[in-house]
Amino acid sequence: MEDIFLLVEHSRDRGEVHVLGWFAxxxxxxxxxxxxxxxxxxxxxxxxxxxxxxxxxxxxTYRRYWVKGISRYRGNTLATSGTLH
Numbered sequence: 001m002e003d004i005f006l007l008v009e010h011s012r013d014r015g016e017v018h019v020l021g022w023f024a025x026x027x028x029x030x031x032x033x034x035x036x037x038x039x040x041x042x043x044x045x046x047x048x049x050x051x052x053x054x055x056x057x058x059x060x061t062y063r064r065y066w067v068k069g070i071s072r073y074r075g076n077t078l079a080t081s082g083t084l085h
Contacts, residue, residue, distance in 0.1 A: 010064055040065075
């Protein structure tokens with residue numbers, strides 16, 4: 001079995017967790033999570049009428065996008081027989 005890495009979003013609306021995609025390497029998944037984290041931070045900074053600023057993604061302890069490694073399951077294929085039951 002091989003490992004795959006899921007890109008997961010923790011929603012702020014209802015505390016839901018969404019799988020956005022999967023990657024073959026952890027490096028690719030972490031880079032995608034960091035890019036989405038920066039994009040969400042920039043969007044938060046552009047909100048009008050907010051007095052406080054969100055901390056930069058590097059300084060924040062909370063991560064909205066994160067990576068979860070799991071093992072890929074490869075099922076065995078069964079040989080088909082010509083007989084019908």
